[in-house]
Amino acid sequence: MPPSQLKRLKASLREQGLVGPQQSKKQRKQNAQNGVNKEKRVHKKAALEGIREQFNPFEFKLSGKPQKFEVTTSKPKEIGLVRRPGLAKGLTEERLAKAYELDMIRRRKVGGIVDKRFGENDPSMAPEEKMLERFTFEKQRHHKYSSAFDLEDDDAQGELTHMGKSLSLDGPAIVDDFDEGDLELSDAGDHPSDEEGQARKRRRSSAAGEGEEGADEDEQQLPERKKSKNEVMQEVIAKSKFHKYERQNAKDEDEDLREELDKELPNIHALLRGIAPRAPPAPAEIVPGMNPDRAALLSGADKTKFDKEYDLRLKQMVLDKRAKPTQRTKTEDEIIEEESRKLQELEAKRQRRMEGAPESGDEEDVGDMEVEEYDEDEFGLGSGINARPTMAELGVEDEDDFLIDDDLVASGSELELSDEEASSDEADEAEEEEDTDFLKGLLTEEESKRPEFLTGANAPIDETDLPVKNGVNGDLAYTFDCPESHKQLLEITKGIALLDLPTVVQRIRALYHPKLKAENKEKLGRFALSLIDHIFYLPNQPNRPPFSVLETLIRHIHSLSKTYTVAIANSFRGYLEDLHQSRSLSPTAGDLVILTAIGSIFPTSDHFHQVVTPAILSMGRYLGLKVPRSLSDYATGAYMCTLCLQYQRLSKRYVPEVVTFIENALCALAPTKLSKPPGSFPYHEPKTPVRIQNSTGSPRQLSLYDGVAQELSEEDEASLKAALLDTNLSLAEVAADTWTGKSSFLEIFEPVLKILQHLGTKSCQSRLSSNTQKRVTKLTQKFTLLLKSAQVARRPLELHHHRPLAIKTAIPKFEESFNPDKHYDVDRERVDAAKLRKEYKREKKGAIRELRKDAAVVARESLREKRERDEAYEKKYKRLVAEIQGEEGKEQKAYEREKEWRKKGRK
Structure with a gap:
């Protein structure tokens, strides 16, 4: 051990x-x-x-890294470098503690101006204390050992002040503002030089001394002293005023010269007119070349006649025709209000004419009054530049065009539009930008790009002769009540021709414009819903309206949908729900119009839309599940295929039911039956024969009402079959153009090519018209090229045809001093990336370590401060308790002594 x-x-x-x-x-x-x-x-x-x-x-540590290379230096070789981590740690903590203390001082520092003056506005100081403190400060400031440049003295000594002004004798003397020297410079004629000003100042200062003679002698003996800042500023001010005075003198001289030239100006004018200059005439003298009337007036001859002529000319000036102000541009609200008023006036005149009442003379005068017409080229300005073509120039009737032109005025009416009204009508032809863009895109660009196959709403509109006069019969009313339901709309339009229906809707929208009254907005919202009901109602009636009328109503609904989007969308969704629940496989003509309106009003390129998506699903359900039984079913399917392709013209989403229906229709309408239907689409052979038997002339175009079941003659039936075949061929072509970029194009349209090839056989060609034969041949060639292109694009992946490439190898490098702990990598980028990651990791660890050290110092110092505060609080608390207890004990002892004393006194 x-x-x-x-x-x-x-x-x-x-x-x-x-x-x-x-x-x-x-x-x-x-x-x-x-x-x-x-x-x-x-x-x-x-x-x-x-x-x-x-x-x-643990107090010291030797250097862990040995010397890597041997070097020769003048410094002694350090065999082992001793480090003291404990000491270094202590110094670091001390440094961090000081930094924390400085930071706390900086945080707790309160800015602002510290007023170190004493005695003023301090009610807590007695007057004697103020006087004593002031005397003490004054003595300390004038002490011989004090210095103004003493850096050790932190407290700047204040000076004696009273109400913000210095009371020191060394301070600047109080001088009246009017006694300052700079005021003399601006008033005096001759400006003194700087030397005179300095001499005057020296004389003034010497007068306060021992005498002028002694001061002059001292000044002559003393060298020139350095100018003070106040003297320098006085010199700058004096120079500035002197230059200002010189500029003023130069300006006055220029003004005098200008006045002299003005006096000589009449002589210059006389020289220019070729008249010799004369001296200014006397008041009674007549100058040659003067106005004769003025000369006569000066001479006094015939003054009465001159006065009469003057009065006459003055009256003529008063009676002169004043210039007319140009007509200001009217606001949109004023234009709408004016058009509504015109419609009401025209309706009142029509009612009077129908009743046979005579018209007022004022209106006749207005009708007979001739207005001066100006030629547009009279002033050489031309006809102007048209910023954009009007709807009339485009050949389009605008549903938002509420202007009253000659076509809307009743025939035989004596009320004619004045030039001012006509000019206002021309100025009002520019509609709102969004409506104009919609109409241009709907009726100009799309019409030019519209393929020939389109049917129904998307087909070229048959040119229906709309009424040129005021209605078909010329007695169409100008004012109507705004219908708030479909029943009221039917009552209002009960006796009105179908061709007049767009005009009625247009006038109702003009009379009940939302900007005329606040409640008109709600009325037009209900009117828009009644229009939707009406476009569903009209095609289902025996008296079928032309599609141009329905399209105009759809355009009105489109314009109103910008304001009443939610209500109109919910109304369309209601019709789609009804179609889905009750008649999904047997739609009516009104349902087809509703589907057409949806494609014109709402964006069909959206991935999901609350109205368009259910409409596409409804059409796909019919095309996929409906087994055609008659030609009307094929016509309805062709119409829906047209709408589907129209919906997908931008998004180009694939609808499989469209191609399947087209293939079924072509197989069913082919003059001879195919031995085996190509492809895997479900083919349904109709029970009633619908194949083409005989060739007809040029096939007609399909219409909306071909989808309604009806009895047809043999000739009409053959014409309808040819039209269906031609329409389905066009649909196949447009479908191929729409989905030509799809990866499954080969599988989709390969059966269509086989059907076209079957239609091109001799057995079928003999029963088809020449136009249809040419179309089949053209489409067969086109589909062959498209399928070949798709086959090339669909080529499977192949291996490379070049020689095999060897795997990249590297000869291992022999390292003399190989270290298994060291990484040897030939890829320089990978090595640099590894170094960067290692350095980042090291720096991150170092930053975390420093943050932890700072946090530890902050926690330790905060704990120390808290302990100091607690100790101070405890010490103060104990001191106060001890004082209170001492006072209580003292009072208790005094009470006991008093009590004992009283007891003794009683005895």
Whole structure:
């Protein structure tokens, strides 16, 4: 068992000679004389230091890293570098503690100006204390040992003040503002120089001394002293005023010269007119070249006639026609209100004409009044630049165009629009930007890009002769009540022709515009819902309206949907729900119009839409589950295929039911039956024969009402079959163009190519029209090229055809001083990345270590401060308790003494 620390310490002290047998008095005396005690004292100190280090091995540490390379230097070679981690740690903690203390001082520092003056506005000081403190400060400030540049003196001594002004005799003298020297410089004619000003100041200062003569002698003997800041500033001010005075003099001279030139100006004018200059005439003298009337007036001749002529000209000036102000641009609200008022006036005149009542003379005068017309090129300005084409130039009737033009005025009416009204109408042709963009995109760009196959709402609109005059019969009303339900709408339009329905809707929207009244917004919202009911109601009636009327109503609903989006969307969703529940496989013409309106109003390219998505699902359900029984079912399916392709023209999402229905329709309409239907699509052979038997002329286009079940003649049935075949061929072409980029294009359209090849055989060609034969041949070539391109794009992956490449190898490098703990990597980037990761890890650990040290110092110092506060509080608390107890004990003893004294007194 090793010896204990105490035994080791005693052995070390004995070895160093620090402890041992006591010396005799003689030996101690000899050692003192020889100086052995002094050497022994030094040796003892070093020996004790060595023993302390020996018994505390954690106090010092040798350098762990040996010298890597041998170098020759002038410095002695350090074999083992001794470090003292304990001492370094203590110094670090001390440094951190000081930094924490400075930080706390900086945080607790309160900025602001410290008023070190005393005695003013201090009610707690008595007047005697104020006087004593002031006297003490004054004596300390003038003490001979005090210095203004003493850095050790932290407290800046204040000066005696009263209400913010200095009371010291050494301070600046109080001078009246009007006695300052700079005021003399601005008033005097001759500005004194700087030398005169300095001399005057010296004379003023010498007057307060012993006398002028002695002061002058001293000034002559003393050298020039350095100017003070106040004197320098006075000189700068004087120079500034002197330059200002010079500039003012130059300005006055220029003004005088200008006045002289103005006086000579009449002579210059006379020289320019070729008249010799004369001296200024006398008041009664007539100057040659003067106005004759003025000359006559000056001479006094015929003054009465001159006065009459003057009065006459003055009256003419009063009666002159004043310039008319240009017509200001009206606001949108004023335009809407004006158009509503015009409609009401026209309706009142129509009612009077129907009743046979005579019209007022004022209105006749207005109708017969001729307005002066100006030619647009009269002023050479031209017809102007059209910023954008109007709806009339595009050949489009705008549902938001509420202007009253000649077409909306009743025939035979004597009320004509004035030029001002016409100009306001032309200015109001520019609609809101979003509506115009919608109409342009709907009726110009899309119409030019529209393929020939489109049917129904998407087909080229048949040119229906809309009424040119005020309605079909010329007696259409101008004002209508705003219907708030479909029943009211039917009552209002009961006696109105179908072609007049767009005009009625347009006038209702103009009369009940939301900007006219606040309640019109709710009325138009209910009116929009009644329009949706009406476009569903009209196609289902025996008196079928033309599709141009339905399309105009759809455009009105589209315009209103920007304001009443939620209500209109919920109404469409209600119709879709009804279609899904009751007639999903037998839709009516009204359902097809609703689906058409959804595609025109809502964005069909959205991935999910609350209205469009249910509509696509409803159409997909019909196309996938419906087994066609008649030509009307094929017509309805072709219409829905058209709508699906129209929906997906931007997003290009694949709808498998569309291609399946097209393939079924082509197989069913083919003049001869295929031996085996190509592909894997479910083919349904209709019970009633629908194949084409005889060729017809050029096939017609399908319409919306071809989807309604009805009895057809043989000729109409053959025409409908040819139209269905031609439409499905067009649908197949558009579907291929839409989904040409799909990876499964080969599997989708390969059956279509086989069907086209079957239609191109001799057995089928003989029963088809020439146009259809050309179309089948063209489509067969097109699909062949598209499928070949898809086959090339779908080529499977192949191995490389070049020679095999050897695996990259590296000859191992022989390391003379190989170390298994060291990493040898030939990849330089990987080595650098490893070094960077290691350095980052080391720096992170170091940062965490420093943060922990700071946190430990903060915690320790906070605990120390808390303990000090607690100790101070406890000390104060105990002192107060002791004082209170002492007072209580004192009072109790006094009470007992008093009590004893009274007892003795009674005895």
